[in-house]
Amino acid sequence: MYKRVVLKLSGEALAAGKGFGVDVIRVHEIAAEIAEVHALGVELAIVVGGGNFFRGVAEQAKAMDRVSADNMGMLATVINALAVQDAIEKRGLHCRVMSAIEMNQVAEPYIRRRAIRHLEKGRVVIFAAGTGNPYFSTDTAASLRAMEIKADVLLKATKVEGIYDADPVITKDAVKFEQITYMEILRLGLKVMDTTAVSLCKDNNLPMIIFNLNGAGNIRRVISGEKVGSLVTA
Template identity: 65%
Template sequence: MAAADPKYRRVLLKLSGEALAGNQGYGIDPEVIAGIAAEIKEVIDLGIQVALVIGGGNIFRGVAAASKGMDRASADYMGMLATVMNSLALQDAMERAGVVTRVLSAIEMREVAEPYIRRRAMRHLEKGRVVIFGAGTGNPYFTTDTAASLRAMEINAEIILKATKVDGIYSADPNQDKDAVKFSTLTYLDVLKKGLQVMDATATSLCMDNDLPIMVFNLTVRGNIKRAIMGENIGTIVKGG
C-alpha cells in the first residue's frame, strides 16, 4: 500500500524557547535539540518545506524583565537576541543531522546570520533548506507568536504548527483542572472571545485576517511533527468559521 501524501507542503513550525530547555528549565538541552532536528529531517526527506520561529524564554523573557522595572523596549531587544542564540543552536543540531539550514535575522548581524529578506527566504525553502527566522519581527512590543504569523504569511506557508507541551487547546489547564475539555477545532473568534492561550491576540488576528490555520500539538511525543504534516488529527486546529 502506498504511503499517504503529506497534507501540507510548506509549513512554519513555532517552537517556544522553553521547549529547548527540556526538563532543566533553562538554557538549551542538547538531547532535546538533537531530537527536534531528527524529527525535522524526517519531514525534509519527504520534500516538505519547513521554516521555524523559536522563542527566547529559556534564556531571557522581555515581558518578565519589563514587569520588574526594566525598559520594555530594551528588554524586548534582549529577548530577540535570545531567539538568535536558540536559532544558531538549532541550526548546528540540524546541520549535524544532515539538513542544510539558514538563519535569517530581523536584526542585522552578518557575522552569524543572514539578514531577513523575504525573497531570499523563499529561495532557500525552494532549494530544500530549512529556514530559521531569528530576532522576532525586529521590533519591540511584538511577540515571537506575532513573528511566526507574519513570517508564515510572507512565505505563503499553508499552516502554522505551534508545538507545545500539551496535545491541543483545552477549556482550562488540563494539568490543574481534571474537567478541562479538549477542543478538536476552534474558530479564530472563539480563541479571541474566550481568551484562550493559543497565541497572543495580535498573532491570532493576523491569522484570522489572512485565513491562515494554526495547529496546536504536543511536541514531546516523538514523530508528532511528521503526523501533523501528514494531516493526522493529533491536536487542535484553529481556522475560520
C-alpha cells in the same frame, strides 16, 4: 498534506524541563524529527522563541524598560536559532538562520524573497529575532512570517495536547477542542497565542495547529494530516 509549513518552537521546548539554557540532547531529538519531515519533501521554516534565556514580559524584566527587555528577548532567540541550526546541519541538511536584526557575522538578514528561495532549494530556514520590533511576541513573528512566505499552515509546538477550555495542568477535567475558530479563541479569551498573532491569522485565513511537541513523531504526524492536536481556522 502540507507543502510549506512554519513551525513555531518555544524556547522552553529547547530547555527540556531545565527551565534555562539549551538542552543539547533535546535539540538533537527535535532536529531528528525535522530531518524526518524534510525527507518527505516538505519546505520547512522554523520560528524560535527565547523564553529559556530571557523574556521581555517576564518577572525578571519587570523593573526594566520594555523596549530594552524585548531587545534582549530577541537576541535570546538568535542563540536558540544557532543551536537548532547546528543540530540540523549535523543531520546532513542545509540550514539558514535569518535574523530580523542585522548581525551579518552570525546570521543572514531576513529578506522575504531570499527566504522563499532557500525553501525552494530544499534548505531549512530558521527565522530569528522575532519581527525585529519590541512589543511583538515570537507568536506574532511566526504568524507574520507564515503569511509572508505563503505557508500552508502554522504549527505551534507546545507541551500540551492542544487547545483546552482551561489550563489542563491546573484543571483536570479541562475539555480539549479538536477544532476551533480564531473568533472563538478571542471571545473565550484562551491563552493559546497572543491576540495580535490570532488576529493576523484570522484576517488572512491561515490555519494553525497546536500540538504536543513531546510526543515522538508528532511533527511528522501533523504534517501527514493525522488528527493530532487542535486545528484552528478562520
